[in-house]
Amino acid sequence: MIETVVSMELPVDEKLTIRKNRIMPTHPSGEEKRIAIVTGTHGDELEGQFVCYELLRRLKAEPGYLKGIVDVYPALNPLGIDSITRGIPMFDLDMNRIFPGNEEGPMMESMVYRLTEDLKGADLCVDIHASNIFLMELPQVRINELTAETLVPLARKINVDFVWVHASATVLESTLAYSLNCVGTPTLVVEMGVGMRITKTYGYQLVEGILNVMKEMGVWEGSVGEVRTPVVSTDREVGYLNADSAGIYVPKIKIGEQVEKGALLGEILNPLTGDVEQAVTAPISGLVFTRREYPVVYSGSLLGRILGGVEK
Amino acid sequence: MRKTEIYNMKSPYREDLKISGYSFGHGRKSACIVGSIRGNEVQQLYVCSQIVRKLEELEAANAITADREILVVPSVNHHAMNIGKRFWPVDNTDINRMFPGYDLGETTQRIAAGVFEKVKDYDYGIQFASFYMPGDFIPHVRMMDTGKQNTSLAGLFGLPYVVVRKPKPIDTTTLNYNWQIWDTNAFSLYTMETDFIDEVSARQAVSAVLRFLTRMGILKYNSHNGYISTVIGEEELTSVRTSCGGIYRRLCHPGDEVHMGMPLAEIVHPYEGNVISTVLSPTEGIVFFTHKKPLVTENEVIFKIIRRLHE
Ligand SMILES: [Zn+2]
Numbered sequence: 001m002i003e004t005v006v007s008m009e010l011p012v013d014e015k016l017t018i019r020k021n022r023i024m025p026t027h028p029s030g031e032e033k034r035i036a037i038v039t040g041t042h043g044d045e046l047e048g049q050f051v052c053y054e055l056l057r058r059l060k061a062e063p064g065y066l067k068g069i070v071d072v073y074p075a076l077n078p079l080g081i082d083s084i085t086r087g088i089p090m091f092d093l094d095m096n097r098i099f100p101g102n103e104e105g106p107m108m109e110s111m112v113y114r115l116t117e118d119l120k121g122a123d124l125c126v127d128i129h130a131s132n133i134f135l136m137e138l139p140q141v142r143i144n145e146l147t148a149e150t151l152v153p154l155a156r157k158i159n160v161d162f163v164w165v166h167a168s169a170t171v172l173e174s175t176l177a178y179s180l181n182c183v184g185t186p187t188l189v190v191e192m193g194v195g196m197r198i199t200k201t202y203g204y205q206l207v208e209g210i211l212n213v214m215k216e217m218g219v220w221e222g223s224v225g226e227v228r229t230p231v232v233s234t235d236r237e238v239g240y241l242n243a244d245s246a247g248i249y250v251p252k253i254k255i256g257e258q259v260e261k262g263a264l265l266g267e268i269l270n271p272l273t274g275d276v277e278q279a280v281t282a283p284i285s286g287l288v289f290t291r292r293e294y295p296v297v298y299s300g301s302l303l304g305r306i307l308g309g310v311e312k
Numbered sequence: 313m314r315k316t317e318i319y320n321m322k323s324p325y326r327e328d329l330k331i332s333g334y335s336f337g338h339g340r341k342s343a344c345i346v347g348s349i350r351g352n353e354v355q356q357l358y359v360c361s362q363i364v365r366k367l368e369e370l371e372a373a374n375a376i377t378a379d380r381e382i383l384v385v386p387s388v389n390h391h392a393m394n395i396g397k398r399f400w401p402v403d404n405t406d407i408n409r410m411f412p413g414y415d416l417g418e419t420t421q422r423i424a425a426g427v428f429e430k431v432k433d434y435d436y437g438i439q440f441a442s443f444y445m446p447g448d449f450i451p452h453v454r455m456m457d458t459g460k461q462n463t464s465l466a467g468l469f470g471l472p473y474v475v476v477r478k479p480k481p482i483d484t485t486t487l488n489y490n491w492q493i494w495d496t497n498a499f500s501l502y503t504m505e506t507d508f509i510d511e512v513s514a515r516q517a518v519s520a521v522l523r524f525l526t527r528m529g530i531l532k533y534n535s536h537n538g539y540i541s542t543v544i545g546e547e548e549l550t551s552v553r554t555s556c557g558g559i560y561r562r563l564c565h566p567g568d569e570v571h572m573g574m575p576l577a578e579i580v581h582p583y584e585g586n587v588i589s590t591v592l593s594p595t596e597g598i599v600f601f602t603h604k605k606p607l608v609t610e611n612e613v614i615f616k617i618i619r620r621l622h623e
Contacts, residue, residue: 008557010609011608011609106445106612107612110611132403171481174481242416246321297324298419299322299419300420301419302418
């Protein structure tokens with residue numbers, strides 16, 4: 001059933017509405033577990049749209065196997081998605097930096113408060129992101145080290161290639177995931193694919209993973225395909241490639257490739273002079289899990305990330 | 313007056329981003345003044361330019377105290393200003409949410425790191441900033457409650473109000489917050505305008521800075537004493553919200569004294585022209601902030617009122 005989570009009037013003859021689709025088991029007992037699939041916080045990240053569609057299709061195809069409640073929120077930032085805007089149009093702050101919202105705050109903060117209230121109490125929340133328009137990411141779950149103990153076991157089952165446990169930072173305390181994890185709703189952040197595009201293979205991969213986690217939780221009794229075991233980053237080094245010159249970046253490797261330290265990963269070209277401004281080489285050996293897609297770079301632009309082997 | 317390069321970054325298709333600083337006096341790093349960090353902060357740029365002009369005159373008249381150095385950085389993000397954007401043009405990130413920066417990180421982290429390297433270590437840091445809620449404020453000094461703030465120093469600007477804000481996680485990456493963490497007394501000054509120039513409040517801001525520098529013994533300058541500031545916590549402000557969307561008609565302005573039940577604004581039906589909602593003041597007090605744009609959504613904060621305060 002499609003429900004309105006929160007709705008506010010815009011100035012002229014329109015409402016801003018966040019909606020969800022609640023799928024219930026055929027014979028609810030009142031004791032079901034509930035899982036929430038959320039995406040579309042950043043309006044330029046679309047990978048989650050296909051995941052929502054495909055997951056709903058699978059659930060609706062075999063309704064008898066569903067033993068819990070699944071809430072699907074495809075668009076937390078509908079105005080952003082609809083206008084190819086990463087943030088919230090007309091609002092300064094990133095939507096993923098104002099959680100858990102503020103009932104007494106400006107309009108968007110009060111909307112986020114109501115959204116958080118709606119998500120609270122779910123037994124699991126999966127928040128799907130697609131990096132941004134600049135970077136392609138191998139399907140991965142990102143976990144704040146403070147919540148690693150609870151979340152890593154769940155993340156292992158969601159069919160991603162990689163689980164990245166990262167250091168905590170004060171500024172990240174206002175994300176949806178941090179806020180929900182704080183109030184006891186385990187929330188996994190998935191990053192995969194690239195902004196403004198749909199990578200169907202990644203979509204199918206994650207849907208299989210979500211169904212697998214649902215099966216573990218007793219929410220789904222239908223079939224689940226092969227699920228891969230991810231690499232967990234806890235004891236591994238992550239190497240960052242940042243540009244040191246301005247120009248046009250042309251990568252020479254594919255995402256998911258293993259590279260050796262010092263290998264040529266790409267070049268920053270100067271289209272006016274015909275020179276190579278910088279030959280970009282691998283800072284460490286390992287798996288390329290992030291690759292720059294958008295060619296124009298400044299000094300500092302992220303060109304890629306490499307997951308190193310087990311540290312000695 | 314010495315013009316120096318604070319930071320330089322190559323651009324693929326435009327001229328290099330050159331961030332300039334103007335130094336006055338010599339010796340102890342006493343005061344650093346930063347203007348526009350966002351591309352729409354034109355008033356902030358203008359105020360800084362007027363401070364530079366004034367300090368040049370004062371330096372020529374030997375009015376800068378011995379062993380005191382003042383640095384002014386009028387603009388950080390003119391790459392955005394020149395093309396009508398607020399944030400960094402390439403990835404739309406906010407340089408004022410990247411401090412203290414990271415010199416091996418992303419582009420705007422590198423810019424923030426380069427700027428912070430040059431603006432830290434001063435005794436006093438003054439930033440002309442803009443708030444994330446667009447609208448008009450009474451001119452005031454804003455400080456972050458880091459446990460290191462000194463509100464009595466903030467009062468020495470002689471502006472009508474000093475507002476203390478409890479930092480939210482997102483505030484921990486601003487210049488103001490990091491100045492304080494690195495032991496600089498930091499103040500953010502808000503004037504009436506951002507995207508447009510308001511001469512009256514710009515002059516008031518220039519005077520406030522010169523008054524502060526004089527009172528701190530950095531400058532010798534005779535100025536009016538200004539106000540004895542009233543210190544308020546941001547949580548003491550009463551927010552007033554809309555109950556519907558539409559065309560916004562403002563009836564009161566920052567600084568106005570209002571009483572309970574007084575109409576503050578009207579919302580007009582966007583097609584039919586009739587007043588569909590009259591927003592009444594829930595308290596008596598002084599208007600601190602008003603929404604300014606001609607349109608409003610439902611549930612938007614359009615007024616903030618300092619409760620039970622009188623002119
Ligand atoms: Zn995202």
